[in-house]
Amino acid sequence: MTKVTEVTKVSEIPKNWKHIYSGKVRDLYEVDAQTLALVASDRISAFDWVLPDTIEDKGKVLTQISKYWFDQFQATLPNHWLREREADEVPADLAKRTMLVKKVEIFPFEFIVRGYLAGSAWKSYQKGGKIGKDIILPYGLRWGQQLPEPQLTPTTKAREKGTHDEDIPWKTVVEALGVDKAQIIRAKILKLFNEAARRLEERGLILVDTKFELGEDETGQILLADEIFTPDSSRFWWRKDWEAFRKNGAVGELPPLDKQLVRDYLEKILKWDKKPPIPNLPSELINQTRATYLELFRAVTGKEPSI
Template sequence: MTSTPATAVDLPGWRHVYSGKVRDLYVPSTDQAPKTPEASEAPEASEADGGAPADGAMLIVASDRVSAFDHVLEPGIHGKGAVLTQLSRWWFDQLAVPDHRVAETGALPPVPADVSERAMIVRSLDMFPVECVVRGYLSGSGWKEYQTTQSVCGVALPAGLADGDRLPTPIYTPAYKAPLGEHDENITFERTVELVGADAAEALRDLSLSVYARAAAVAESHGVILADTKFEFGRDTSGEIVLADEVLTSDSSRYWDAAEYAAGRRGVSFDKQIVRDWLAANWDGSGVPPRLPHEIVERTAARYRELFELLTSTPAPRD
């Protein structure tokens, strides 16, 4: 069972409707959208859809909370919400695909200044119950599965691969978005067809592979390897498939230092792997996780900022 996210703050002009592990969702306070289903019924990963009517304006606010092994940890990583939100915005601008952002207009409440760097106004979508994972390198849960089956999510791979190897070609390995409190489940493409239909499943696969290829090339030009990532998509009221949620952040992706990789030091990452490694070494998985030491928090925050600056060539947001 997951830990309960911290209570969201009140924002003038906006009504809180849902909190995931790390983000809080709001609708305009004059909006009559129904409240979100109970947390046990709402998909945790569908933070782009918090119960507002389709295409209704929503405010996604990224907190500094950090999660690992299905628990929200204490303390948070200072500055994380701003860095990841700004990175999502930057990536949305690089990608030639429709996304869920909405321009601020006089018809909407202003975004409060104290959350503006970590907030995006978006439209609510009919979200697909699938995390669209693309892997260009063999690592993480994919590596564990490969050792047993020589495949990942039903995709057969060549024999003799090692942890961190670049794959002959990127592979699409979707996951079913489980309800809050349950683990997401890696699934085959055929299972995706059963969940969303053949046409949508093919469109999600093709879009995911295309966006990954573009993003991986951009990252490589900045000295960074995009080892794998996950995308989330939804349909708007016209039926168009739209890229939603966060995109290509340090929390939704595995980024490696290309120079370190070339030198044989694989997996030197720009994400919360520092947190995962410390927690795995200092917690047996039972009860409440221990508090993160100051050093772990600072190192993780620094890695988030470093990735942002490498990719965007601009200073990272600060606390």
């Protein structure tokens, strides 16, 4: 378990909040029996490890991007954000990186939707023409190519430090949640993906892939939880870069607008074996990553983040 972030001074946290858990990026506090505060730190993780460096203001950018999208998509799928209560109960400065949410039982899956061929899907496609556990794609696709249609490739949600999420067949989700719930989730998240991709397209951005987490409240209502369409949970490219890449680009040669910058450095330059000791990042890369997160925020929302 990660330590409570140093960027959030303990004195900022209201006295009645109880720290219950820290994920790789967020610190979770119980506000009352039905309510959590998710405080996003400036920590950055890659390959499921928390890196020793932080990216200044990253937690604020992530939180504010999620809030932006939760606002947009409330009608498509209700989400965990308690917007009104947050305004009353969370000090304004802390709210920049904090989301007050309804506590839910998170389904033990990560719902990944992919519109383009990149990341682990590309590796898997190269090996056997498949993505996820069981989705067969047409022969001859290239890295970075748009898929014939967006695909849902669910994974387990790894709990232990250093363990990884593994692809599972959709059947596993159906067996665990029941056919009705699984069908609703599938239809809703594909709708969310398509709608977000369409809106981002208008801003010159490509939504490459993304991860959703969902859960269920005590009444059985399905809620969108965690974060959505952030540069930690998604990949983005500028469409103009993608068009240029299509003409003469090589595999991986597309400037990422997300965490990929860091992954590429660790994997391709350092050739890190993804085991401790966890390497530091050069200061230029830290600055570039921060600039990229801010660039993405502005591109998505058309506004400046509140930092």
